Amino acid sequence: MLLTITSLTKTFPGTKALDGVDFDLAAGEVHALLGENGAGKSTLIKCLTGAYERNEGLITLEGQTISPRSTSEAQALGIGTVYQEVNLLPNLTVAQNLTFGNEPRRFGMVDRRAQRRQAEEMLDGYRLDIDVSRDLSAYSVAIRQIIAIARAVALSGKVLILDEPTASLDAREVETLFAVVRRLRKKGLGIVFVSHFLDQVFDLSDRVTVLRNGKKVITERTADLDRVQLIEHMLGRALKDDVVGHAKAHQAGREWPELLKFEGYGRRGHIAPFDLSVGKGEVLGLAGLLGSGRTESAELMFGLAPAHSGAARDADGTLDLSSPRAAIAAGFGFAPEERKEDGIIADLSVRENIALAMQARRGWARPVPRAEQLRLAEDYIEKLDIRTSGPEQPIGDLSGGNQQKVVLARWLAMNPRFLILDEPTRGIDVGAHAEILRLIRQVTAEGMSILVISSELDELIAVADRVIVVRDRHHVAELTGPEITTDTIVRAIAAPDRETAEVPA
């Protein structure tokens, strides 16, 4: 094996990002690394490239134990990385980018001609017909990616890590890039390929490793897997029964009085127009892989990205959802996926974080009285069992689960009619996980409608009355009642892509 990782563990305050992960890479192999957000992919890569230092475990390259401390150290060892973006400098020429740090010099000055020659030599074999003396910004993202690969290979030359290199490429560009990767594989490089496009994984990789919640689920030859199995490994059954509790009794044909209706609601480049009706007291689930359009759907409904087409209605007429402010006025709430960045203000106290949305609605001229804030905070700390030393503790000091409860309290205090929860249980320990699911059931019983986005299928099955499946930025299936099982959801997600479906086999 070229590269071997044994029981790698990396912890951050409050979370275990990687928990005893094993991984290996042979020379002349493309090994795909798969997993949802927060599964530990990027942590694993950062441990390899020297951005993070591991807590436990062993990394060996060609039999030698290595512990790179910086990107350049990893590069010198032979591990090169190409990221989705921010690889190179668009304001420099292609030649400058390729030779950066190793510019040929004459009399202490950069020798431009030799620099161009050296750059052309580095690009030799990549079948690019470009002028290396032009600015990098003159070329498309695909060509920039290939140039970045050429630089990484020339500098490192043993292991190449491709971190979502295709995220902003079209199909033809992806093919060009893959041709390059295949040639490099033939030359004997070990390539780690991170992607959430399953087609590309099947197309390119020899083996697949799936991570979930910081643990390795499987490593398998790609040829021995099919899409359904793969998705099951990524999303599938991982929750213990005590988290899920007793599964929801899914009755067929149960009707909810209609609260809201989205018709032809869509935005170019985000999500194709969809129809969706929301019942009063109903729990909707949104299932799909990372990048399928789950979060985009939620952002559209909450006005974070205004819709280009369609309308939202309730019993009284059309709703204005053009901005989060308008959406809040319409009785919507949204707890975003990136809790730490978008959901909480870490330096403010629990009390202030809870009062935030309410204050925003009242406007700055009418502050919520401190006594009322305090009453509200104490009320919810007790009701939701938020573990904190008191309402004045900065929220940043709480554990993930308790932070999430504060975010929920913020919205519950507003008493919205429609609450969107994007990955509400991400990075939360088992106990808090079960409590949040219980809370969802409780508030919907009181008449609130909730949309839950989750990559844990078990979780959706446990709470959702209806599950919408999203794939390739389309709402492709709607499952109700007894149809909601891991199997049906996985099948709906795994159904072949539309392009391939249209082409007769």
Add this chain to the structure above:
Amino acid sequence: MNPRLFPLAATIGIFLLACLICVIQFPYMLSTRVVGNLLTDNAYLGIVAVGMTVVILSGGIDLSVGSVIAFSGVFIAVMLRDTGLHPIIVFALLLVVSTSFGAGMGWLIHALAMPPFIVTLAGMFLARGAAYMLTIDSVPINHVFYDLLDDAYVLMPGKGRLTLIGVVMLLTVAVGMIVTHRTRFGASVFALGGGEAAARLMGVKVGRTTVLIYAFSGLMAGLSGIVFSVYTSSGYPLATVGTELTAIAAVVIGGTLLTGGAGFVFGTLIGVLTMGLIQTYIVFDGSLSSWWTKIIIGLLLLAFILLQKGLLRVTVSKAGA
């Protein structure tokens, strides 16, 4: 043509147009005397603007340079008055002081991750204050060596004087061009201006480069102070107030992107000369108030900012296509 060259071409175009307008209105302006004076009068500005170009290319700003020039003049004048040191030794001492001062600011900017604006603003007050500490008066410089420097010029055909300080400015620009466009340090400066994260991934030693950038700017400010003291034969703590802003204006009119990452040192020279030319025009006209200089420089600045914004949009849409 490479879109990166557009702003430089625009700068040169505007300069030539300005020359044309001047010559059509005042044919006497086409003389080596005017050229010689243009170089002499703007020598200190041209030198400090070279340092500013490097700073701005890296995405930073240096507000301290005007004060450093004033401090330099006062430092030289007081040292020559109170000690028996030869001016060359005083110059060397001063350059060490001003370069270390710049390096210190660069270190603070990097080590504390502070915005250059704030750190160099503090430097601006510090240097001005230090100048006042040395003296509050204008101190004349009477030294045989200064007489020698003043008389050092080449008579060009047409009786124009190519002075030593004018030549020093041109040489500084030449050195600045080589440092910026032909060395690894220069490449690192551009890399920082293009994006710190990417620069770091490419292996730029960010801390070292930042210190060097501001040290270079300090060196240029010190050199500019020497030239200014030769030009005025005195040191005055209230001199060159606001020169840092004039230098920034010259850099931007010279076609350098204010947000960093693109530009040319040669453009800065043209920017300085354009501003000098406007001044000369007003002197020739005689009836115009000198605030017209400010108005025209303001308009030019605005035009260049718009040009850069438009250019950015063009390149972005092209890359997106």
